[in-house]
Amino acid sequence: MITNSPLQTDLYQLTMAAAYWQAATAEQESVFHLFFRRLPFKGGYAIAAGLEPALEWLESFRFGTAELDYLAGLKTKAATPLFKEEFLGYLGDLRLKLDIDAVPEGELVFAHEPVLRVQGPILHAQLAETALLNILNFQTLVATKAARVCHAAARSPVVEFGYRRAQGPDGGYSASRAAWIGGCTGTSNVLAGQRFGIPVLxxxxxxxxxxxxxxxxxxxxxxxxxxxxxxxxxxxxxxxxxxxxxxxxxxxxxxxxxxxxxxxxxxxxxxxxxxxxxxxxxxxxxxxxxxxxxxxxxxxxxxxxxxxxxxxxxxxxGTNLVTAADQPALGGVYKLAALRKADGSWQPRIKLSEQTAKSSIPGRLQVRRFESEGMLVGDAIYDVDRSISGEVEIVDPSDPIRRKKIAAGTVYKDVLQPAMKAGARVFAPEPLAAARERCQAALAKLHPGILRLANPHSYPAGLEQGLYQERERLLASFR
Amino acid sequence: MITNSPLQTDLYQLTMAAAYWQAATAEQESVFHLFFRRLPFKGGYAIAAGLEPALEWLESFRFGTAELDYLAGLKTKAATPLFKEEFLGYLGDLRLKLDIDAVPEGELVFAHEPVLRVQGPILHAQLAETALLNILNFQTLVATKAARVCHAAARSPVVEFGYRRAQGPDGGYSASRAAWIGGCTGTSNVLAGQRFGIPVLxxxxxxxxxxxxxxxxxxxxxxxxxxxxxxxxxxxxxxxxxxxxxxxxxxxxxxxxxxxxxxxxxxxxxxxxxxxxxxxxxxxxxxxxxxxxxxxxxxxxxxxxxxxxxxxxxxxxGTNLVTAADQPALGGVYKLAALRKADGSWQPRIKLSEQTAKSSIPGRLQVRRFESEGMLVGDAIYDVDRSISGEVEIVDPSDPIRRKKIAAGTVYKDVLQPAMKAGARVFAPEPLAAARERCQAALAKLHPGILRLANPHSYPAGLEQGLYQERERLLASFR
CATH class of the missing domain: 3.20.20.70 (Aldolase class I)
Known part of the structure; x- marks a missing residue:
């Protein structure tokens, strides 16, 4: 088992970092979103989890001598050094200066919505990508699975017993954490009990x-x-x-x-x-x-x-919960969505796909969640650099015919909360029980048809109309 | 992410340990086998992996003050301490004194065969169970998956790209290791490159x-x-x-x-x-x-x-390899198979099941692997306390009609190798490349029909006839 390391990444993040550095675009201010395109388990919702360990990883990010020595030894096929010495010197001094806005742990999240918005120098954002995906993909997956299992059990307690068949030591440890957020009553995993205060049974x-x-x-x-x-x-x-x-x-x-x-x-x-x-x-x-x-x-x-x-x-x-056996990966992605121009304004960026729905969503995104009579009625993904007010129309990016209008004056909250500013935490770590309570409170606001295991109602989550049009315009510009 | 801890276990291992201690049976000499009942992915073979990290965990096993303090604070429903102070004192002094015989990493292993034979005081064997299962289940699963993927790719290189969607930080790290053993050419995972010397790409x-x-x-x-x-x-x-x-x-x-x-x-x-x-x-x-x-x-x-x-x-x-997506858990179990009597002889133990094939295999087991003209021809699981020589008949425990006779004098090797004696390593850690080469050499000795992805031939692996009869006798004694 291992402790946090900046080498928890794909090699290509480091070669891209070297290339940004060489192209003198390393400091280019950028926005990336971490999101998934489909709800897991053919279900009606997902539960965000993994933010706290992700923040811990970001805080711990530092290349030490052992890491730099290893990188200095890597060679290309032509037997030349893969990384220049000056670049490795730059890495040695590097501290991540990212702004992170995130869906709080235990909160509901839906397809296409950013679980995380990462803003900062593009080289920094890129070096964080793989670890953020790894941590958030898995914990969000298991928290969601746990919420489904607990829903099936109605009010009876569910105890997570999965360590022996989890995917590695930390697979079990992370899963116990996420399963508790999602609603489990306890775990058999003693280490998770010790570290997170989860009841052990x-x-x-x-x-x-x-x-x-x-x-x-x-x-x-x-x-x-x-x-x-x-x-x-x-x-x-x-x-x-x-x-x-x-x-x-x-x-x-x-x-x-x-x-x-x-x-x-x-x-x-x-x-x-x-x-x-x-x-x-x-x-x-x-x-x-x-x-x-x-x-x-x-x-x-x-x-x-x-x-x-x-x-x-x-x-x-056990096994089916901690490995999320029917869908063992969330499929979250991390896509560049905007670059800051010299004049300070933001230029939206989009990744095309043969299927429009798989193309990414440009801009600097936030999610507005509307509520009526104590129940959630819809989520609008919007660009923070565009005004949104009055009546809001939500367009499903997978099926633009599906639209929902939210009346002006409807109660709402913005889901993404600041978690880091220029690499420093905005809030102290919260007790894990807070995430678990947030999850229970959020699920209580979902219509029972959305909570259903099979063929659930589809919660109206999509693009705010203006953002939808902007995305269509950008897509058309490539055709 | 976490470092090795004796608390990487299920709570019930600790409550059982307390009960063995109190019942004064803690030192009862026992034999457990770690095995799986079905080959993963409906395939024809599995590749053992995870031994080295399992041995590292066993070597690191030690309850420190933090662990003991945590355990001392656990309470029963009646608000009494879960563990007695004297027992925690005993745990504080405990060092695992287990003998481990294991299938070397990269070696073939089949259903019902022990991947590990663990012998020693029953309390020690029990405290090791969960971590051993966790580590060996996952790495064996991924090494097997990798061997299948590489087989499909024929001689073309396969690079493992899965970290971002692996099950947690260590899920990715362990998977990169196992995937390399199973035949991948390299990984995108830089940490696995640094720690294991795997080529990074x-x-x-x-x-x-x-x-x-x-x-x-x-x-x-x-x-x-x-x-x-x-x-x-x-x-x-x-x-x-x-x-x-x-x-x-x-x-x-x-x-x-x-x-x-x-x-x-x-x-x-x-x-x-x-x-x-x-x-x-x-x-x-x-x-x-x-x-x-x-x-x-x-x-x-x-x-x-x-x-x-x-x-x-x-x-x-990536994802489908590191999460073994079509079967994300191996389903390995760890079963008591023998207890030493006061006279020093071994008494076989069996766990019943409604299906005979799911009942465990009693005795102290070893696997004899026979080879003819450079190809493997059959595996006989036998009890080391019974003689086996001359013609050997192998009985499939899932279907006793299926039998295979191996002629006297056929070349063989015994697959389980000593790895630990009374808690001390028998051999120094081997380079990971040795496990990868062992895997290639072993796969080359399998008939192509067994390597086939879909509906492979079934390799003859089963119980040596005498052991089969002994197991039938024990099963009958419970009816």
Missing amino acids: GTHAHSWVMSFDDELEAFERYAEAMPDNSTLLVDTYDTLKGVDHAITVARKLREKGHELNGIRLDSGDLAWLSQQARAKLDAAGFPDVKVVASNDLDEHIIESLRHQGARIDTWGV | GTHAHSWVMSFDDELEAFERYAEAMPDNSTLLVDTYDTLKGVDHAITVARKLREKGHELNGIRLDSGDLAWLSQQARAKLDAAGFPDVKVVASNDLDEHIIESLRHQGARIDTWGV
Whole structure:
């Protein structure tokens, strides 16, 4: 595992930096947006996450001797040095002087909206690209997945259990963080508990049971060691016999003034087994012993189990959550959108694509989010250098026929908030719980049809009309 | 990003550890195997990877004050301390004393075969479980994916470009490492280049072109800065015009004694565009300028493009490789397989499952790999405490009708190699290139039908007959 390094980047960012430096355009003031073109999981929304670790990376950015020595040793195919010594000297002195405006962690974000607006010297913005994408793409993906899983579980707690199959040590660590922002109740990942204050939870493994000659003995020994914290895994051999053994232990614990926390099911027909287990526990006088279920769960299986009448109190979700298994990458991009001219004004820039919808959005962008009667009614992406007021018309860039008018005077907020000015933080790191609460509050303002897992309503998020026209004009100028 | 910590684990490993300690079974000598039940990607093989970082984690294992203080603060639902002070004292003194036998990195591994055999006090083995799974699952997955992608590309180089969409900082870093073991030629990830000595490669981005008023000017400036290292991205506006601009620059470079390295295509119909680009480059006298292609490639798209006659020299593969997008988790497990009895003999242990094939394999396992005329002919998983000699019969645990006999005297090697004894390394870290070469050598010994991407032949890997019978006997004893 690794600590922050400016070498967390693609080589081409460094060769481009060398070329900007040589072309004397390194200080050219630029604006980039980090955004994605499609909502993940065919869902109706996404939850922004990863800003704080991204800011930490930006703050830590510094080429030390080891990094510069490594770069000095790189050669071209012609065996010439890849980087000039003077350029490496320049890198050694470089501190990133970027302005960052960002969607706060836990906040809703939709397709085409900037998750981040990065403004500053083009060389600086370019050197930050890869790390920003890496951090924000993944955490936004997992926070969104977690929100979906928690939505499927309705009010029941969801515990993230994914570390063992996460994509590397930090894949697990970042995922635990993002999953908590998205609504999970806790994690099994102890490091994430220590570093982020996320509640840590757990039961025991099959190996505990297998290490004794007999399941009942294994349960008794575990309960002796953890009298106030026992959730017994009942499916090592025969699940319903396991429930009986757990009830025997629950009685013994109660005699000593303790209560069994729960049992865990990790295989078989979770709907039927949970009903049987619940009935046994209730009949034995343990209505408060929780039934925890795990085993390759995701939002769709949880929804199905609930529809089947499963009696599951807590859901342990691992692999499918932390790897976002049905879509393991967000596909966020980082596109140049404006350059400052000598006269101080901004010149919009656009990347063409054969599909108009895939072309980038020019300008210096902000997102205005409108609200009516406590519910969100639409987002307008607009250019901060153009005035926007009165009635606002929102145009879907993927389908310009789809438009929505927002009446003048509708309540709104601008979603992107200043996070860094010239490389210095604008605010102190917030507690992670603040991001989690922001997420809950935001989701509560979305129409249930947008929250739906399959074929959700499409939230009206698009370009403010004037920006839409400006983009069309630029696109036409290339044809 | 984070550095190695003993808290990279699931909470239940620590509560089980507390329970083993309290039950006075912490020192019970045990054997666990780390294995997976199905080959990833519906493929015919897997490539083991991740051993070296796993050994580094094991070596670094130590609870410091910060970790112990955190654990001391954890409470049960009844507000009692989760861990006893004496137990935390024990943890503070704990050093892992495990014997590790492992499949070397880059070596082939098949379903049910141990990637790792872990032997030692059960408490130690349990505290290592989560981190070992996390590291080996992911790197084995990506090394296997890389081998598939490189197979699809035949002899053309594949460069791993995935950092920006990898699962977190370390997800990218680990993936670059594993992808190189699996056969990639290089990576765009500069940190992986620095730390592992992997060749770093790159071109430039669309933003470089967009930062100038004109594509030709952008190419010229880049070539001036990188005369011996220019691969020009030609699709920012109009791809074939971009190729013409690149040719103009190639001529200017040649006048100055340099050669253009290549052009890159990142969108559109890569088969057709690569043919057009090749024709233009050849006609202009640049047959050695390479055509690099990228854009959501994977092994299937590469195979299809080659079948379509695409003229692509180098493949840049990102997201689908580093996230192993079609199967983003390997599903490796870590199962108790034997306990040492007071008399020193080993008692096999088994985890049942409703499906026999999902039940674990008891014993202390090794894999014997047989070879005939330079090709691999079969793997027999056997128990090191049972003799195996003469003719060996291999039984597929998923389908016991499928058996293969290996004649007495067939050449073989035992695949698991000692890596740690009582917590100390048996060998010094090997250069990563050694793992990559091992992978190439191993793949060369597989029948082409097993290497095939879709519906490959199934390599005969299964249980040695005596072990198969012993497992059946144990399973029957539970019925």
